[in-house]
Amino acid sequence: NAGVTQTPKFRILKIGQSMTLQCTQDMNHNYMYWYRQDPGMGLKLIYYSVGAGITDKGEVPNGYNVSRSTTEDFPLRLELAAPSQTSVYFCASSSLLAEELFFGEGSRLTVL
């Protein structure tokens, strides 16, 4: 049972480059989330989705975009990478909104 799968695990970007972090879950969960984790700062919600075709902003959405074309997939796009986006990104899913979340292993992004 794969759960929540994120790719890539590591990536280095130059300032201004774009990239997409992929996230797939196989638990048929309606709710999916993207968080970023910065040292000593806990987790901050970037975007979330309550179902296919529906997304909404979290606490720190600036500089990011998401889409949810299927129940399984919830990619996160960075259009113009900035050093402030250096972080570890976690995708998560749940069967109920903001109840038990299942997390992926994380994607470590460095912007130089």
Added chain:
Amino acid sequence: GNSVTQMEGPVTLSEEAFLTINCTYTATGYPSLFWYVQYPGEGLQLLLKATKADDKGSNKGFEATYRKETTSFHLEKGSVQVSDSAVYFCALSSWYSGGGADGLTFGKGTHLIIQP
């Protein structure tokens, strides 16, 4: 808005010591409360939860009681092991009070180090 405050780390203990990690919260309505654990190089995983006042969540020897009167959800374990070394996050869900984008609010995490 909602917030979670937990004790700063790192917390360093010897094996078999008693553990307490403090967590207090501010929220509207009646949130659910959670403890998540993150082992090195992994994502977070749910350790335990409590959904209403006076509920006790427990798992793997860890316990936490939902105290509405003190707005606290302290994590305890009677005898820690080296394998308990990890980062522990307290979190609350405002789903029942219509939090929307605030749905799950995390504390900053407490790094626990257990020495043999």
